[in-house]
Amino acid sequence: MTTHPSPAVIARYADREADLDEVTVWSVEVHLEDCAGCRAQLAGSTTDDTLAMLARVAAGLDRDIVAGPVPARRRRWSAARNRWLVWHLVPWLTMTVAVLGCAVLLQALQPGLPSLVSLLAPVAPLPGVAIAWSRRHDPAWELIAGTPAAGLAMLLRRTAAVLAVVVPALALASSRTGISLALTLLPCLAFTAATIALGALIGVRLAAVGLGVAWSLAVVVPAVVTADLPTVLLPGSSGGWALLTLVLAGFAATRADNFRRLSSHN
Amino acid sequence: MRTVSAAETVPTTYPWAVHAEGLRVRAGRHVAVDGLDLALGTGVHGLLGPNGAGKTTLIRALATVLKPAGGRLTLLGESVDGRADLRRVRRGLGYLPQQFGFYPRFTVREFVEYMAWLKEMPKAAVPGAVQRAIDRVGLAAKAGSRMKTLSGGMLRRAGIAQAIVNDPAVLLLDEPTVGLDPEQRLDFRELLRDLGVDSCVLVSTHLVEDVVAACTDVVIINEGRLVHQGTPDDLVAQGGEGDAGDSPAERGYSALLRRHRAGAPR
Numbered sequence: 354m355t356t357h358p359s360p361a362v363i364a365r366y367a368d369r370e371a372d373l374d375e376v377t378v379w380s381v382e383v384h385l386e387d388c389a390g391c392r393a394q395l396a397g398s399t400t401d402d403t404l405a406m407l408a409r410v411a412a413g414l415d416r417d418i419v420a421g422p423v424p425a426r427r428r429r430w431s432a433a434r435n436r437w438l439v440w441h442l443v444p445w446l447t448m449t450v451a452v453l454g455c456a457v458l459l460q461a462l463q464p465g466l467p468s469l470v471s472l473l474a475p476v477a478p479l480p481g482v483a484i485a486w487s488r489r490h491d492p493a494w495e496l497i498a499g500t501p502a503a504g505l506a507m508l509l510r511r512t513a514a515v516l517a518v519v520v521p522a523l524a525l526a527s528s529r530t531g532i533s534l535a536l537t538l539l540p541c542l543a544f545t546a547a548t549i550a551l552g553a554l555i556g557v558r559l560a561a562v563g564l565g566v567a568w569s570l571a572v573v574v575p576a577v578v579t580a581d582l583p584t585v586l587l588p589g590s591s592g593g594w595a596l597l598t599l600v601l602a603g604f605a606a607t608r609a610d611n612f613r614r615l616s617s618h619n
Numbered sequence: 620m621r622t623v624s625a626a627e628t629v630p631t632t633y634p635w636a637v638h639a640e641g642l643r644v645r646a647g648r649h650v651a652v653d654g655l656d657l658a659l660g661t662g663v664h665g666l667l668g669p670n671g672a673g674k675t676t677l678i679r680a681l682a683t684v685l686k687p688a689g690g691r692l693t694l695l696g697e698s699v700d701g702r703a704d705l706r707r708v709r710r711g712l713g714y715l716p717q718q719f720g721f722y723p724r725f726t727v728r729e730f731v732e733y734m735a736w737l738k739e740m741p742k743a744a745v746p747g748a749v750q751r752a753i754d755r756v757g758l759a760a761k762a763g764s765r766m767k768t769l770s771g772g773m774l775r776r777a778g779i780a781q782a783i784v785n786d787p788a789v790l791l792l793d794e795p796t797v798g799l800d801p802e803q804r805l806d807f808r809e810l811l812r813d814l815g816v817d818s819c820v821l822v823s824t825h826l827v828e829d830v831v832a833a834c835t836d837v838v839i840i841n842e843g844r845l846v847h848q849g850t851p852d853d854l855v856a857q858g859g860e861g862d863a864g865d866s867p868a869e870r871g872y873s874a875l876l877r878r879h880r881a882g883a884p885r
Contacts, residue, residue, distance in 0.1 A: 386741065496714065499712060501707075
């Protein structure tokens with residue numbers, strides 16, 4: 354949710370003489386970077402003296418840039434890589450892809466088995482999501498937990514990194530085994546959303562473990578024993594999975610604040 | 620552009636940067652901080668105590684990593700409890716944990732940049748702040764080196780750099796001098812004195828000499844309770860010839876602990 358600073362706060366921000374506490378200054382600056390409307394409002398609040406000073410500074414900068422050395426190339430890729438890729442996830446994602454590969458292979462060798470890719474698809478992202486924000490597995494957890502960015506946004510960013518690997522792997526596995534793409538990906542997304550939603554209440558790791566165990570006991574084991582896919586994975590159930598995904602994602606969004614509060618279940 | 624310094628408003632916006640009343644914090648099942656009363660303002664506060672006194676648990680609670688189990692904790696004028704949205708408070712914190720975890724593939728600059736991003740600093744302020752922080756800890760020559768190639772002392776200095784990159788109003792350092800050689804420790808004392816001019820700095824250490832040399836205030840805790848709070852001169856005045864220790868300050872520290880354990884009035 355985006356909260357715009359009030360016009361009074363923006364006016365005080367523009368006024369160098371105004372007493373605005375520094376944390377509020379930061380909040381306004383971070384907001385201004387992404388909000389063109391508030392930037393325009395700020396420009397309207399700027400005094401003539403400040404505009405004249407900015408013009409002088411801009412002219413001086415232009416002169417110095419022309420006279421100075423060529424600027425160093427910005428390491429955009431490096432920054433993006435560090436923010437999106439979480440290196441401690443690599444072994445877990447490798448394991449997930451390997452298990453899916455084994456499922457495809459086993460399916461080819463034993464065509465009589467129920468679709469192992471369908472059975473594994475819901476739980477495929479769970480190890481990655483569980484590890485994504487885990488005190489035990491993230492070496493910098495202690496540092497990051499005390500920063501303002503720790504919260505749902507960080508969890509979603511890391512979950513997106515997990516899905517960026519798991520979804521293509523599932524898509525490839527479904528194409529190799531002839532299973533409906535929707536019936537592979539929608540349960541995957543639904544369980545991801547369920548993990549985050551439940552994680553807001555009991556912690557993501559515990560939620561992932563609980564959902565994985567419940568799915569295995571309630572669906573995977575009976576399906577392997579009876580050699581039949583359960584109804585929830587048969588054609589026609591896609592709509593239900595899509596609806597469930599939306600409901601769970603909406604619930605998780607309403608519990609976003611839980612991820613920023615102190616808790617004892619991280 | 621306005622100067623970004625979360626520390627500037629500490630003395631004027633609230634009476635204490637850190638205020639605890641009857642604070643209780645659990646470390647696992649054990650109550651490590653038990654009914655602690657503490658008030659810290661601008662300056663450098665040395666936190667002393669024997670092993671198991673609750674120093675690290677206290678610092679983790681102040682860093683908003685551990686949830687208080689009881690009592691009241693106020694940081695930068697805002698109450699810290701299970702219902703608080705900590706984003707605003709965390710923007711004003713800097714924290715170096717005792718167990719300093721990091722991503723080994725990051726360079727020093729990438730690591731400090733990453734932490735600046737997690738602390739939600741304005742994008743435009745990040746490059747300058749990162750360079751300043753790296754310079755202040757004397758790691759400019761190693762800014763491009765990967766974290767995994769650094770020595771223990773250099774890692775500690777990189778940890779201090781990430782803690783001060785946002786110019787925090789409350790800086791929490793848990794055993795920051797571990798791994799530093801004598802010359803680096805002298806430089807670090809100088810840095811501490813500099814940081815304490817306009818910030819509230821709490822330094823946990825076993826080295827009484829560092830506290831006497833660099834701190835304006837000494838806090839001693841034992842068994843999760845406050846034993847003593849006063850100036851280094853007060854600490855020195857507590858010791859006598861019969862107390863253990865190689866220096867007057869160490870003898871004062873020993874005397875205070877001995878009296879506390881005996882239940883004698885301070």
